[in-house]
Amino acid sequence: MHRITRFLTVTLLVAAVAGLGFAQAGPTGLEVMTNVFERPQPDDMDGALTMTLENARGDRRVRSVRQYVARFDGVEKKLLFFTAPADVRDTAFMNWTYDDRSTPDDQWIYLPALRRVRRISAEKKNDSFMGSDFTYEDLGERHPAIDTHRVTGTETMDGRTVYVVESVLEGGTSAYGRTVSWVADGIWIGLRREFYDRSGNLLKSLEIEEYREIDGFWTINQMTMTNAASGHSTTMELAGLRFNTGIEESTFTERTMTRGIR
């Protein structure tokens, strides 16, 4: 679950300043990916997340949550409250991810109809995130030094120069064999990514549909992941984002889960 945090802070949010200015030859693949990876992150954030799951027939499930994320010493904590649909309102979900990778995540669920908090088992990185088309791996960070990157060209998207980076992922460490990322120059934000398996088949593609700068952070407001085989897709929309409001560690307790915030 820690990956959602990193994703939001690392992938979704991009430091406005990153331009060290490259030589005319342009950056190498590793340099592009390192720029994406090494961006300042807010210490905490909160906001509304709406997830729209859509199957190939166009049927939809919409879920809205209010989420709180903060980093503390060696641990990232996250708390989610469902706000819609009505029959799951106040259902809460809490996740603690430890920097020490050998320690599995801690997860709790609170079902208001049961009036009980239950621990639930740790997710695996290739598992679906909350039943969506995103896996924990998709949402997580991945140090660029693990893999081999190569800029295969430049394009223009939204009036920005975009580097097309092909990454061959180190075997055994990922569900994918290869990804292709379209990274915007200067703001170092990924605008599109395609995920391939080891045989070269397209598995999924991610499109960033809306992004803007908020409080000095480049923020993705809407993105869609589509499964190439099933046609199933998940759209995530973020709204009302606030950064560095000073969320206390004492917020992330079972008690808060049952009682709600404020």
Place this chain on the structure above:
Amino acid sequence: MKRLFTRISRVPILTLLVIIVATVVFAIAAVGGFRIETDLDEYMPNDHPAFVYARQAEQRFNIADGVLVALYHPDGIYRPETLAKIDALGRALGELEGVEADDTMSLATADNISADDWGLTVEPFIDGIPSSTEELLRLEDAVRSNPMIHGRIVSEDGTATLIIARPTEEGFTDSVYEDIRALVAEYEGPEEIHVAGRPIVEGALAVLGPADMARMGPIVLVMIAVVLLLVLRSIRNMILSMLIVAFSVIWTFGLMAMLGVPVYAVSTMIPVMLVAIGVAYSIHIFNSATVYLEEHPTATARHLADNAIATITRPVVMAAVTTVVGFLSLLTSVVLPVRYFGLFTAFGVFSAMILSLAIIPSSFVLFGVKAPRTSGMKDRLGQADAGLPRFAERIVNVLARRWKPVVAIAVVLVAVGAFAIPSVWIDTSFLSNFTPESDIARTDRFVNEHFAGTSTLNIVLESGRADTFKNPALLSTMARLQDEIETDADVGDSFALTDFIKRMHQVMHEEDPVYYAVPDSRELVAQYLLLYEMSADPDSLEQVVDYEYTSANITVQVKDDSSQTLSRIIAVSDAYRDELAEFGVSMQYAGSGYRALVFSELILDGQIKSLALSLVIVVVLLAIMFRSIVIGLIGATPILITAVVNFGIMGVLGIPLSISTALISSIAVGIGIDYAIHMIERYKEYMAERGDRHEAAVLTMHHSGRAIMYNALVVASGFAVLLFSVFPPNRQVGGLVALNMAVSLLGTVTVLFLLLYRGNRFGQHKQASTLTNNEEEETYA
């Protein structure tokens, strides 16, 4: 018509040449355009509402018949080697062409919803093959405590486990069937491996049925040829008769190929019909020639050809036209392959008629005439001028004297038949096509003994509103429906959204079995479902509920695929309609078994309507041809008797109505008309010639009666060979064709004959028919 065929026989070489060229053209077309329709779905009337609905539901819930691969180890499956094999075999199955790659279900892929010391888990049962005794015991415990797996994927005694593979949407072909069997064979030992499931049964059927026909077909033809030779007493005439049938079959399949119509399973009945009916035309023509030669031993070939044409063209053409119209009545069927069957059999019958009338007289002219070899039988039949044929006269005398018992027997037979018709049951079971000791049947029994069942029925519940299936009251009703259905001995299990919810409820209450139930809070149901959705893949509930919870699917696993069992379950389920309606929920059914059931009902319904329509058409046509409504009605009697006895015998013997056995009753029409017209026409002619009904009767019996008997003998003995087939459906076809021929024969020479004779039809003095019974009996005493 007569003039046309007379003219044709004047240019025999040209005629034969034209026919041969046409046959070659049709043969080339048939070979070039030959396409067998293997997709059984193409057989279904897919625009029928029940089918449209079932198809939609099957798509929505990803309903497809699985291939069930069962691994059995007497010491239990919780052994590292066996578990590794489950995993490897499951993967290998997924890699086969024709099998969905990511949709193989087994203990190695199944998710376990469970509770442990610290909370709820949804995770695979097996994450890396367990090897230590402790791990194996833990797995066994996990399986035992999960009612969604225990008894479903792993047998209750723990000795067997299932791998379920799904065929791709392109359909399951013979080659996939062979591939799976070959693959499984590699993994066998020490575990026993059984392969079952409807795709396998269908696959086996697609392989075994034609193979059996290929084996038995030639024997049938040889038998027919031998008996033809016996009755025609001429190798040349036998060969000609066989060629005429063969040509008509080639023409028919050639035309089908030219029009781009594929060969359906039902199409295999076309040659059956053409053999039965086509042989009759030749026999009648040859018989006419024989009779003429008996009367005029010195006749020349041309003379004979002209005369054969003159006397036989009218009845043959009338019979053919009526038969054609009879088969065309099948065009009213809603089932496409049956429509094609009717259309092309009609064409084939018409071709056989044209070919018979063109080829046989031409052959007389071309090859000369051999006077029929005298035989003991012919001696008994006697000579025409010296007196009446003795054998025929004896039959006529017996019938005339003993008409009461004859009619009584006929009436009783028809009454018994009619009484037994309601007990004819439709069967669309694929399994009933196999003998109990066959591989397929044994493997099916094995899987049914250890698991919930090899067949499925889907109950589809639908409301127009989203989130309907989060209503606990509705879910409880569904659970009750499931419980009631599961009390049926043939139902192994049922599986629905309710099972997920019950399992979640139990897990959230420390595995307490008391909580294996539907909770009564709507919010709790919704929250469990949210939790489940969050814990699994996006499509994980797609087999039980649609995305927006507006419709749900209950999968009932059945140990028997017979239509009777399905109907019984449907009856139980239907009783819940009103209760479900209170929730605004409607109930429908889906799944291949259900569609087959609807399909068979449509076929039966269509066949009965078509038979009724044929009867009406026959009566009208005969009435027009003979300018008498009474004759029309009389002519229909053999058809009626044959059809009733056919279905009656099926009822008595418990032969289920399937597509092929239903269509066999068409023979009743084809052959019945033929026999009736020849008898009536000949009787009418002899009455006009002799003016005496006794003489006319004896001569008719000698002339037409003999031809009819020969025809019935030839076809019945040929098809009786199929009774020795190893393939039950082919046995049924053979037996029923033989039965229909025999009953048509008997119905014609007894009942129809007596109606003509005792009714004194075509008599000069109608008053004669008002003679009292006593006077009649005195006359022949």
